[in-house]
Amino acid sequence: xxxxxxxxxxxxxxxxxxxxxxxxxxxxxxxxxxxxxxxxxxxxxxxxxxxxxxxxxxxxxxxxxxxxxxxxxxxxxxxxxxxxxxxxxxxxxxxxxxxxxxxxxx
Numbered sequence: 001x002x003x004x005x006x007x008x009x010x011x012x013x014x015x016x017x018x019x020x021x022x023x024x025x026x027x028x029x030x031x032x033x034x035x036x037x038x039x040x041x042x043x044x045x046x047x048x049x050x051x052x053x054x055x056x057x058x059x060x061x062x063x064x065x066x067x068x069x070x071x072x073x074x075x076x077x078x079x080x081x082x083x084x085x086x087x088x089x090x091x092x093x094x095x096x097x098x099x100x101x102x103x104x105x106x
Contacts, residue, residue, distance in 0.1 A: 003084035007063035010039070011088050017054055018043060022092040032065075032085065033078040039085060040064050 014021040021043055031037040040050025040059070051059060059065035063084065066077040 003063060003081050004087065006061060007081070007084040007088045010059075010062035010064055011092065013054060013056075013062055014039075014043070022089055025089055027086060027089060030082060030085065032082040033075070038064065 011022075025039065025042055029037050030039070030042070032039070035041050035047035036045070038047055040047045040054075044050035044053050047059065047064070050064065051057065054062075056062060060067045063081065066074070066081055068074060069077060072080075
């Protein structure tokens, strides 16, 4: 599973439904394997409340949960998903425009 692609999809969904969500996430307590400390848990008090609020029935396509694979342990999949969210959060917290040297003409 491409976690980063699913996470980007979930982040876009959150952008559309809960502006500023990225600033509500405590990355130090983020734990994607825990329904209270995952992305949805931190935003909506629980994973299940988050699914209901977003009107989606499953979290995996949006990067909110994993699809269990026999090729990789559940814990490793959860850690990979968490890493993908941390990358996405950092991207969204970093300003997209960097100061550029512009010539001043007068």
